[in-house]
Amino acid sequence: xxxxxxxxxxxxxxxxxxxxxxxxxxxxxxxxxxxxxxxxxxxxxxxxxxxxxxxxxxxxxxxxxxxxxxxxxxxxxxxxxxxxxxxxxxxxxxxxxxxxxxxxxxxxxxxxxxxxxxxxxxxxxx
Numbered sequence: 001x002x003x004x005x006x007x008x009x010x011x012x013x014x015x016x017x018x019x020x021x022x023x024x025x026x027x028x029x030x031x032x033x034x035x036x037x038x039x040x041x042x043x044x045x046x047x048x049x050x051x052x053x054x055x056x057x058x059x060x061x062x063x064x065x066x067x068x069x070x071x072x073x074x075x076x077x078x079x080x081x082x083x084x085x086x087x088x089x090x091x092x093x094x095x096x097x098x099x100x101x102x103x104x105x106x107x108x109x110x111x112x113x114x115x116x117x118x119x120x121x122x123x124x125x126x
Contacts, residue, residue: 013051048104052097055081057106060116067116074098074114 019028048054059081060067060074069077078094085093098114101107108117 048101048106050097050100052082052085052093053100053104053106056094056097057101060107069114071112071114 013034015032015034017030017032019030022028048057056078059077060069063077075091075094075098078098079090082090082093082097098107102109102114105117107114
């Protein structure tokens, strides 16, 4: 933090604000740091690291009913959740997020079927 005390630890995200456009139409932006306070505080809880992983996992956790998806279904849901990502990068980011969630133990893949791992805590309080 610019004017804060030294040694502050926590999870933060960078928020980009568009101020205006220049004479050529390019965006002039600034940024701010915002503390992420919605992660559970329990010491042993493992959380996904990337913003795309978090977005995809939150979307999957919010789905009511059946919690098993084929490769096509989960990719479609991940791409929908990542709607703010440029369309030319969206499929790759969705695939990377799914793969990282499997590697991190948040999703499991069994015989071509994805499902949430049991015991994965919700990222945001209900």
